[in-house]
Each structure stands twice: as C-alpha cells, then as structure tokens.
Amino acid sequence: MSDAVDAIDRMGLDPGAEILIEARGVSKRFASYHRRATSLKERLVRREESEGDVFWALRDVDLVVRRGETVALTGPNGSGKSTMLKVLAGILRPNEGSVDVRGRVASLLELGAGFDGELTGRENIYLNSALLGVPREETDALFDMIVDFSELGEFIEYPVKHYSSGMYVRLGFAVAVHVDPDILIVDEVLAVGDAAFQRKCLNRIEEFQRQGKTILFVSHAAGQVESLCTRAVLLERGQVLFDGPPRQTIKRLNGILGVDNIAMVAGEMARISDFAIVDTGTDEGVEEFTAGSSARVTCTLTIHQPLPEDARFSLHINAPGQSDAVAHVSPNWHVVSADRLPVGEHAISWQVDEWPDMPGDFSLALGVFLGPTLIAAARLDGLRLSSGQVRHVPGTLVLDGTTQG
C-alpha cells in the first residue's frame, strides 16, 4: 500500500478522501409478488406487467461515501434501507442510476446469509469466506480468531441448523470482520445479538474506524448512530430526506416516527394511549420475540362519549409496505358490549399466546370499531419476530449400556 493512501487513512475524515461508494440517481422498482409470471403459460397470457403493479422502493437516491467514513442509514420500516444496501452490495440491479463500489466488500445483510444449515459452524466459516472472496489459506490463518470472536466454543463443530439466531449473528459478524474488507456493509442484524456481544461488535467497528475502513450500516438506535457515525442518512419512502450530521438526522427521524415509534389516531369518541407489548412474566416492554413465545399487548382506552352500540376490537400484524394485515391475533373480532365500556379510562390487555413463525420487522395495529366505523386506533412499529425454530431429532442416551428413561 502506498504512503499516500496511508496518509489519507490517518487523516480520517478528509473531505477529499477517495470515494469508495458512489450511487447516483438510483431507483429500484419491484413488481408486486402476485404479479410475477413464473410459468410459460402465464408468460404467454400476460406479456407486459402494467405500470400500476409496480412499486418504487428507491427513487432517485444519491449516496457518496468516502474512505474512512462511517455512515448510518436510518428510516422507518419499509423506507428502502435494506434495498439500498442490496443495490450497493450488487445483489439487486437498480432500474435507473449508477452504482460504483471500489474495494473488497464484506456484507452482512440478513441473519444466516451464506450459511448452510446442514454444515457445521467450521465448514460454514470456509463456505462463507469463500463467498466473500477469501482464499482458503487466508481462512486457515484466520480460523481460530474467528471462532474466538464468535464465542461459539465447541458449538463450532455442530450443524448450524441447531444454532439460535444470536449464534448465527455472532458467526456471521465474526467472519465478516475478520476477512479484512475495505468496506463493511451491515443491515439491522446486529440488534439480534445479546448486549455483551453487541458491545464487542461495536468495539470491533471502532477498531475498523481507526484503521480507516469504510462502514455503512442500518440502525435506529439513536445512541449508536450519534456515537459511532460521521454521517447519517435518512430515507423515507425510498427517497433521501436528509443526509448530514447524525444528531440532526436522528431528530428528523424521530419527527417522522412520532414519539417512540407509536402512531395514534385520536377520535372524538375514544382514544388509545400507552400502547405497548410486554413480557408475560416480567411486565417489561419488549420488541423482539421468537416464534412460539407469548406476550401481552396493553393499552389504555379512554372513552369520551357513551358508546351507542357494542365495540369490536381487532389486533393485527402488518408488514411494512403492505396494506393488508399479515396476521390477526385471534379471534379476528373481539366484541365487547357497550355497557362494559362506560365513559372513562379502561386498561386493555390482549394476550398473544404464540407469535407466528415469520421472521421480520412488523408493526402491530389495534383498532376499535363501532359497526364499520373506526373510532380509535394505534400502531406500534418496530415489532421484530425471529424464527425460534429448533429442530428435534429423535435420539437415545445410553449410559453404561443402559438406556436412560
């Protein structure tokens, strides 16, 4: 490496530093899922997709990242952050605009990306680094460090399908940071790990910064963004709303999200407040759940006027960018007679017995209806579901020749 490049590295935030990521006028369009023709017959029947069925996930986005910068990408769910990272990583091709990325990129875009469930952690380290373009000898040399960092210990010899989501992240992150990339691209996956591991990852990111590497990551954590980043970009509905100092970006983000991620409709007749999801055991607010676990959804319903008829309650899970609910908390409609809801405040508590197995980011919406009319509603963003899937393999333990009951 030349002295000149070293000098730039040491200077850190040189505004004239070499541009490593340059995206100009990037637009990305998706055809809605149900409109995609995948059989020959469908193709022949319907030749062109009509314009009405496309959705712009990114619109005319410019992003320039220079060597040594750490840039956070923030924005509400469905604003196009992950799509932008995929375009930059070269997984998706933009429909318009140009993308130029110079240098070796290590990306960590989704949980368990690049892992094969049937292989052990050890074998997956080799597979993953081969995918990242690292020669086998280099992986041999890094192997012990990667295992150390991941803290997986002897689990490294087990098939990763038995890993928890936290273990997946640890392994994925450990590989990504050890392969000596010029650019590190990380989506929201970090939030899955436990606090101690997150701390370790952040330390590692700081070390990367000192080495003058370029980092682009998605985060909503105001503290993280402000302490770590040199710049933060706010996306909304696929457009860059703001690109500047982290503190200002976070302020605008909070402006869009409303207080604490909660959007509320306050009507004349009734109003919902203190909408929260709490752990059934501890009563503490939680945002992340594994499939099959339970929780309680609580809120305060304030009735301003006597209700003329019975109220119907609906609680459902929405995916970003989709208008229809992806899941209803059964029963679909919960009817509460009017005389149980006199004027005043009522504590509502809704038990969710089992979160569905559909990993992703969702929002939870609660609606109160009188007949067809919505009189009060609230939405809670940032509900994160993960697949808690642990497979059971039949087996028998034998001790001193005797089967254990």
Place this chain on the structure above:
Amino acid sequence: MGLTRTRGTQTRLRTALIRQLVRKDLKVKYQGSTLGFLWSLANPLLILVVYTFVFAVVFKSPVPYFGIFLMSGMLLWNFFTMGVSGATTSILANAGLVKKVPFAHESLPLAAIGFAGAQVALQYIVLVGALFVVGLPPLRPELLLIIPALVVVIAATVGLGMFAAASTVRLRDTQHFVEVALFAWMWMTPIIYPATFVHERLGDGALFWAYYLNPMAGPIVCFQRALYGVVHYPDTEATRASGQAGQLLLPSADVSFYLQALGLSAITATVFLIAGLWLFRRRSADFAEEL
C-alpha cells in the same frame, strides 16, 4: 490489500469458491454415511450386472461384455444429465445465497457440474477396475481420445446447464422440460445400442455425419473406443447366426473417424457454450429479485 484484483486472482478465487461449493454438496449428501458413499460406487456395478444379465443372457445380445460396453458410454451420459439437471436447479436450490450474499453466480451451476463430475469420476474408476478384472485392460493409444472427448462433454454440459439455469429462474417450467428432453435425448445417443446400428440405417452421406452433431454422440463413441475397445464382433455362434461375425461393432477402427465425429459434436457444444454463457451473464444480475 489492493483495490482492484487482477483477472488471475479473480479466477483463482472463483475456482476456490466452486471447490468449496462442491465440497459442501458432497458433505451434505454423504454426511456421516459411508454407506451412502459406497452405494454411489456400487450403483454402477449393480447396473452393470443387471444389464449384462438382461442383454447377454436374456436377449442374447451379440455385443460381448454388454455391461462394459453400456457403462463406457452410460457413465459419461450420467455426468451430462446429472450436470445439466443439477445446474438447472442450482440457482433455485441456493436461493438463500443468491438473495442475501453478493458473489459470482456462475459458481453455482459450475459447482453442480463439478459435483456430478466428482461422482462420475469415481464410478469410472470402478469401471476401469472391472475392465481389468474381465480381461479387457484399456491400455491402448486410443485411450487418449477421452481427453478431447471430455473437453467437448464439459463444454456441452456447461453451456446447456448455464442456459437452463438462467431460464429456470424466470420460467420454472424449464426444469421439467429439461428432464423430459434429456430422457428422449438419451435414446438418440448411442449408449444402449452401438452407433453402428444407426450407421446401417443412415447410410454414409450427410445424414450420417449430421448424427454426430449431437454433442454427446461423438464423445460417447470415443469413450467406447477408448475404454471398451471391442471394434469388431467376435466370431461366436450368436454372431455367426446373425451374420455379424467380424463386422464392425464400434463405428470404426480408425482414430481419425473418432476425431471427425468429435469435431462435429464440438460445433454444437460450442454453440451451447456461447448461448449458455451469454444468457447467464445477461440474466444473472436479476436473479436475486426473481427468486
């Protein structure tokens, strides 16, 4: 670390990735099952015994060592079909990778073909063992024919495999079409019958040579010449009865014939290769979205 990598380094890394993917497939397939591995070797032996019994004993085929004749070409065909079908579904089968990790997508069909190659290579080793056991050691200069024949087969497999892989992402029907086409194709290739059967019917004009435009026909007769090597029907009761004694069993005793046949097959294989690479390159940037 340099920002741009030389072409040589890139090719080396890509080869390393393909090796890693083949290793992954082998591991997943034979994980902890020595039996599974042995079975993949025993499989051709079993077919050899069954076909020898059916054709030599039941149908009294005049082709001596029928099982060996069959295997010489059939294993190569197995490589072709396993390679093409594996490549066809390789992108779909690795949707998780394609959607979440940036990498050179060519590695997937190439790894599927490498996986087929690794298995068939072992089966050929078993076959060569069998050749020595029955007293037909393939130690003859014509053995070298397998080298150009392999080049043609690999080109055809890669070309067709990449083409089908790229089309299957968009049109899922392709994989079923490929299965059917391969089955029909096998009967048009001189694997179960000697190529001389076809020659008798096509005469020795243009039609005769057109037959070898089948990119598998040339390589397969080369393999039969190289490994099986029984050029003429022996003088036995059965062959005398059918008037075949001393007649050609394989198309020719002359190496130049095989090279010509191979040349014709190479033309089609090259067309396949160019079309496959072209379509794959064109389509691969959109795979992640279409899965």
